[in-house]
Amino acid sequence: xxxxxxxxxxxxxxxxxxxxxxxxxxxxxxxxxxxxxxxxxxxxxxxxxxx
Amino acid sequence: xxxxxxxxxxxxxxxxxxxxxxxxxxxxxxxxxxxxxxxxxxxxxxxxxxxxxxxxxxxxxxxxxxxxxxxxxxxxxxxxxxxxxxxxxxxxxxxxxxxxxxxxxxxxxxxxxxxxxxxxxxxxxxxxxxxxxxxxxxxxxxxxxxxxxxxxxxxxxxxxxxxxxxxxxxxxxxxxxxxxxxxxxxxxxxxxxxxxxxxxxxxxxxxxxxxxxxxxxxxxxxxxxxxxxxxxxxxxxxxxxxx
Numbered sequence: 001x002x003x004x005x006x007x008x009x010x011x012x013x014x015x016x017x018x019x020x021x022x023x024x025x026x027x028x029x030x031x032x033x034x035x036x037x038x039x040x041x042x043x044x045x046x047x048x049x050x051x
Numbered sequence: 052x053x054x055x056x057x058x059x060x061x062x063x064x065x066x067x068x069x070x071x072x073x074x075x076x077x078x079x080x081x082x083x084x085x086x087x088x089x090x091x092x093x094x095x096x097x098x099x100x101x102x103x104x105x106x107x108x109x110x111x112x113x114x115x116x117x118x119x120x121x122x123x124x125x126x127x128x129x130x131x132x133x134x135x136x137x138x139x140x141x142x143x144x145x146x147x148x149x150x151x152x153x154x155x156x157x158x159x160x161x162x163x164x165x166x167x168x169x170x171x172x173x174x175x176x177x178x179x180x181x182x183x184x185x186x187x188x189x190x191x192x193x194x195x196x197x198x199x200x201x202x203x204x205x206x207x208x209x210x211x212x213x214x215x216x217x218x219x220x221x222x223x224x225x226x227x228x229x230x231x232x233x234x235x236x237x238x239x240x241x242x243x244x245x246x247x248x249x250x251x252x253x254x255x256x257x258x259x260x261x262x263x264x265x266x267x268x269x270x271x272x273x274x275x276x277x278x279x280x281x282x283x284x285x286x287x288x289x290x291x292x293x294x
Contacts, residue, residue, distance in 0.1 A: 002092055004102040010167055011105050014160045015091065018109045022266075025152045029270055033277045040280045043287050050291075 059136035061279045068272045075269040082262035089255040097252070106164045107248075108256060112263035113156035114182070114223075120150030120267060121185065121213070121220035124192075128210035138275065140206035141282065143213065144196050145274030149267055151189035158182060181222035188216035202282060 004011050058064045090108035097104035127143035130136055161179070162172040173179065192212055199205035248256065 002102070004105075005096070007101050007103045007167055010163050011102050014106045014109055014163045015087075017159055017163075018113070018156045021152055021156055025149065026266075026270065029273050029277070033273050036277045036280045036284070040284045040287075043284050043291075047287055047291060 056134075056136070059134070059138050061138055061283070064138050065276055065279060068276055072269060072272050072276075075265060075272065079262055079265035079269050082258055082265055086255055086259035086262045090252075090259060094251055094255060100168060103164050103167060104252060106160050107252065108259045110157055110160040110164065111256060112260045113153040113160065115260055116263050116267050117150055117154040117157050117182070117185065118220050118224050120146050120153060121189070121216060123271070124150070124213050125217045125220070128213040131206050132210050137202075137206075137282065138279065140202075140210070141278035142271060142275045143209070144206075145278050146267075146271050147189055147193050147196070149270050149274070151186065151193065153263075153267075154182065154186040154189055158186065178223065181219050185216065185219045185223050188212070188219055192216065202285070 058067060087108060091105055094105065096102045124143040124146050127139040127146070130139035131143070158179075161182075165174075166172050192209055195209050195212055196205050199208060
């Protein structure tokens with residue numbers, strides 16, 4: 001861990017908040033992508049079955 | 052060579068982006084880890100800013116994407132308005148939450164840096180204010196897409212909003228040059244080498260900027276795929292209800 005001195009709080013909170021937001025954005029994008037892919041597959045199969 | 056307009060076909064777009072996405076995501080991940088670890092652990096403190104200089108590796112790349120993300124949405128919106136390609140409208144829609152998140156990161160890291168360096172979390176400085184307005188435009192753009200049921204109408208209205216908001220995207224970048232006042236300093240990077248930050252900060256910053264660009268591209272592709280599938284599902288469900 002580098003010596004951050006009196007600004008440790010500012011630096012660490014910047015990194016913590018930014019990485020949290022990036023992780024949330026990426027996680028939500030992946031989750032929605034998977035959910036939508038599965039939902040569309042289900043609807044397509046149903047439409048195919050019923051013509 | 053294939054024309055770029057071939058990718059306006061949703062099926063072609065999905066096929067190609069499926070192939071590109073894993074590579075892009077892996078590259079983004081590696082670049083992000085390398086850039087941030089390099090910047091955080093292996094760069095010295097600045098003689099004036101102390102260790103707060105390390106915030107630059109998050110603040111500058113996120114601000115870069117916040118502004119250029121909106122400009123990418125502008126190009127996609129113009130393509131929609133002129134050529135009516137659905138994929139371009141959906142790509143603009145997909146990019147908005149990414150741009151909004153990057154704007155929040157830039158505003159937060161800027162405020163956290165500003166408190167010890169300027170003695171204030173916030174000032175109504177031209178650049179900061181235009182950045183805040185850009186964030187509000189992002190929120191308005193996302194809300195407008197969600198509020199209008201018909202996809203084509205939503206794409207038309209949001210495209211117009213995007214054209215208007217572009218003024219603030221440009222102002223966010225050039226406010227310092229236009230007004231030459233306020234707390235925010237000029238660009239950290241310049242084509243003129245003499246104006247740049249020192250090499251010891253410059254090189255990891257370049258890696259972080261490349262990482263954020265790659266991450267933005269990967270997320271736009273992923274989210275555009277999702278929007279294309281969502282649109283197809285809405286169309287299938289509507290057809291099902293009609294029959």
